[in-house]
Amino acid sequence: DADVTQTPRNRITKTGKRIMLECSQTKGHDRMYWYRQDPGLGLRLIYYSFDVKDINKGEISDGYSVSRQAQAKFSLSLESAIPNQTALYFCATSGTSGATEQFFGPGTRLTVL
């Protein structure tokens, strides 16, 4: 079984809808991250969490919120989806330092019409 899983893998939604992307990990890591990937822009950090009680904004947090339900679960929500949030979303985890090695989930391809 995969160490980092994301659901759903693909989602098409309409403008204004609320949507939640979920991430679960079995690696036992405290640190979890949400990234967005757009062609030519690389991976941009949305939110990161170093434990259940610690949540921090990344470089592009506007329009997104997160919930760290447990050490193993980190969810990303779009309260009111808009078309420019169409992108590939990745969840990742790391051990003591995210600067050393991060483990990525398979990604969620989100399309907002």
Place this chain on the structure above:
Amino acid sequence: GQSLEQPSEVTAVEGAIVQINCTYQTSGFYGLSWYQQHDGGAPTFLSYNALDGLEETGRFSSFLSRSDSYGYLLLQELQMKDSASYFCAVGSGGYQKVTFGTGTKLQVIP
């Protein structure tokens, strides 16, 4: 803030050696890492440098010069399966937050 620069595309011949450069600007530098991503796949970790010098892992090597804010990934004995995007990423600050570059798309040709 942090910024990284790497070439957008590189083409190399199967069996050859290719070097992908990465320059960065950051405060509180913690380390430089490299990731590989095949089309449609997730990024996977390749290597990490916290200190100056060369780190070797099989056909892949990574180099860091902190004084020059520069690093590179060296791929030897290129194989067709090495065709992918390669991202450098810098860790910085007290939280060791990671910022990724925009990626270099490597095409290996016969």
